[in-house]
Amino acid sequence: MVDMPIDAPLLIAGDIEIDNSSNKRTARTAALLIMRQLEHCHEPTTEERATICVAFARKGKPVYGKAFDLFQISAQYPRSTDGIEQAIHHEDLRLLEVKSTGRAKIDDDFSGYFFSLSTAELLVAQALGELYQFAFYNTTTKTLKLHTLNEIYKKAKGVYPTWSIRF
Template sequence: MVAFAQCDYVLYGKAFDIIKVSGDVDLESTDDIRNHLDRVTIYEIKSTSKEKVTADFRGYFFSLSTAELLVAQTLGDRYRFAFVNTRTRTHVDLALREVMARARGIYPTWSIQF
């Protein structure tokens, strides 16, 4: 997160689940991460275990948080959503622009945590 901040990218800790690294990057070194930021992809995983969901997830609702949207807008293709069906083991890997292109409806909501 520090390496991303040093490159003027916003990355909230609760706005992602995993990272994917392509090639060699020393994840213990902020400098190495910063120097190879193009090799790091941030993922938010959205999952379901419903059996009747189609492989392309058409007609299924997933929620995206405001933090996830902000980070996705900031990072562009460096931030991706993995939509996963844990029962059927199907998945779709999309950048935000691809999510929005496939969205058939967008319903803004606010979640409050006490």
């Protein structure tokens, strides 16, 4: 797999306003900032999301459409249906699930950060391994940390299984 590096210091243009007024807005702000910081990182269109799910399914790796927020593709592939399919075939595309906070008291290593993990995220992370990472982003400190599921388990001080029900 081609290494997809994190760029040097994050430069924030004035057109992204930091909004920590709700969890949903913090996550959206974090996604925008992550796309600025990581090379070739994109928010998938509906068509790209479907292409990603189908291409991974062809490899026997289930991907649920709601289980990722962003994707990062190696520079050698165009951002097109064919490019995405080729990148997945060659394991040069990774999926990112954004976990965000705006709390200033969370340190750069995210110690003490409590977050939820959906069953879909868990299953996709297990299926894809290194090709699926959680992008932890603090919109206040501008800190980004990428972790695989195994790295999260190694860091975890506790795991609290839960079910969320929606009518």
